[in-house]
Amino acid sequence: MTAQHGTAPGTRRRSEASRRAILIAAFELVGEVGYAKLSIEGIAARAGVGKQTIYRWWPSKGAVLFDAFLMLSEGTGDSPALPDTGDLDADLKAVLRATVAELNDPRYDEPMRALNTEILHDPALAAAYAERLDGPMKELKKQRLRSAQRAGQLSGDLDLNVAIEMLWGPLLNRWLQRSGPLTPEYADTVVETALNGLRPR
Amino acid sequence: MTAQHGTAPGTRRRSEASRRAILIAAFELVGEVGYAKLSIEGIAARAGVGKQTIYRWWPSKGAVLFDAFLMLSEGTGDSPALPDTGDLDADLKAVLRATVAELNDPRYDEPMRALNTEILHDPALAAAYAERLDGPMKELKKQRLRSAQRAGQLSGDLDLNVAIEMLWGPLLNRWLQRSGPLTPEYADTVVETALNGLRPR
Amino acid sequence: MTAQHGTAPGTRRRSEASRRAILIAAFELVGEVGYAKLSIEGIAARAGVGKQTIYRWWPSKGAVLFDAFLMLSEGTGDSPALPDTGDLDADLKAVLRATVAELNDPRYDEPMRALNTEILHDPALAAAYAERLDGPMKELKKQRLRSAQRAGQLSGDLDLNVAIEMLWGPLLNRWLQRSGPLTPEYADTVVETALNGLRPR
Amino acid sequence: MTAQHGTAPGTRRRSEASRRAILIAAFELVGEVGYAKLSIEGIAARAGVGKQTIYRWWPSKGAVLFDAFLMLSEGTGDSPALPDTGDLDADLKAVLRATVAELNDPRYDEPMRALNTEILHDPALAAAYAERLDGPMKELKKQRLRSAQRAGQLSGDLDLNVAIEMLWGPLLNRWLQRSGPLTPEYADTVVETALNGLRPR
DNA sequence: CCCTAACCGAGACGGTACGTCTAGTCTTATG
């Protein structure tokens, strides 16, 4: 996977400057011109790089985009943990509201749609995404849910992966398919509904 | 909307034979060569049609694909209603298992991914999808849930749109991002977790 | 041959404007940037034409160049006959001096070298050259020599092709290989030497 | 000139093995893949040499080719003199027939065409060719013609350069432009015509 | 029942981008 997406550290004499210029150019361009008009030629030109340098190190446009996201996520001082005030309901609402805000942020909307487009058609990229980009964040979510589980706020036999998908799935789907307004209130509703279930209590 | 996606019935002297050939060619080709290699030229060639005939009636490749799906869904004897045995849990599991089966069907996988790719980047198409393709199915789902609500099996103040997203969102997300195995058992787990909620009961 | 080099008159719906623009651009460019830097892309750009329009109608860069020359030679009101004053020696000197002048003309030097480069490596193009470009001129030369033969100024059993090569071969060789100065005086010397032979008289 | 074409003897620490490998590779490759597909990269790869080693010592592809020919011609035990039986006619026919045979030899045809291509566009290379490759052979020809001149078989006031061009020019031209069959009989005809002249005797 | 306008297939057109190839330069490590 690593080598497949061009981040191999063992490769000799690879230009780090070119690598960074390419990833930055790719991220900027996809935000400016959109996914449909993103081209390898455009990335190379913006980065001041020969096309071959891209083709040499990445197997596809999607792989470049993926590495661009990876670079950004590593650049970010990833919040070491999700908030844990003891109030599960409030904490989850805060986190899902943050997710909603990010999905609505035009700076991230187009690039993330582009990445999802590639993931949609490239299983290898999907696996890389699950492992390298989504994985760390998912681990943080699990931590918070485990903590709630220990506090007796969640079922003991709950599959945390399912719980996460129950909370974030509706949001992501609304975002991807634009099937409804993606508001903070919606985030709250999802949290409440997921925690309490559809049945009457 | 109608005119925008080439299904205008009032248009004069349009060749129905060409229209059908184009939609069939589009659907078949996307399954054979994949979304990335699907081209208007290819569709025209396969359909035995001039390129202009496509450009005249559809604004984009996605619109053709959309109409191809529409034709198929209309061809299908639309199930008039979802099963309603009175056992909400069992009925939902049956329906979600059917959804899982369809998503895993290789005949529908690639075309549906292609359509989702277009929806991802084209709000107009997303709206058309919500209204014409997803809408009717969503109405059936709502019917079944309303029936359960009347029977006191679901909260009275439940937003049915949210309920539907809580049930189908996790499935669609797993399918789109390939973030986990999409099995009948998973469908069951989602139904149970959604109905009962994440909290201990 | 005709069809092979894009001059086919029967081809339907070919753009004559594009054809002319390409040939003119090719001829001008080869004179400006030289043969080594002449590129299909450059010709297309200069002609305001898509690359495919060149690739559609010509099999090679050399074929374009050839047609460019053909267009020019047809544009020229080709002198209907070589001078025939009765004085063979003087007439030949005049014609060979004209050849020398043309070979020394910088406007024709580079394009003609380019064409010869292509001919050097492409037998089909060489045949086209012999037939379409060199052929008509050669026929005029033969006419003049036949007239001299009738007047008893040339051997009756002389092979006119050989005679022509004896007269023009030395000039062309000096020009191609730059093996010596190409002056009017040299033209005179060649005529005299060829007519009288190397042996003492 | 010397330095310009990479034969500098004074250069320090130059690898003779690499030099030879490059020249041999260049000669072999031009015969195998043709002039159009001959590349510096190809030569370097075949010779097992870095590209820089070629760029360091030769200014152009043509210069490499030239040196390759030079190496071969020096390898040949240079015929010390042309045949001189006293029969000028027979001797010249023998020599021109040998030239014809060489020009028709497929082992030399492609490489010589390649060299001529470069000469066509590079005056410096043309001068080097005239001096180093063609020069020695031309001197031998002049020797034979001088001998004939002394024997009264050639005009006393004949310019020997012109005589040589009169004899070899037609051959070279037919070869370069493929303007006619290049046979031993043609060589004979050229000799006879050149010696006797075009006029009736 | 013919006329004529819209639609049809075909495909050439000016373009953009593809992914590959080579030019010529520069860097690294090896002997």
Add this chain to the structure above:
DNA sequence: CATAAGACTAGACGTACCGTCTCGGTTAGGG
């Protein structure tokens, strides 16, 4: 310090499609 190796910027190659634009040839009403 020249070398083999090969990454680098640059840009042409020849191909595939894009979306637009004629071309003639049907084809279906409205006169």
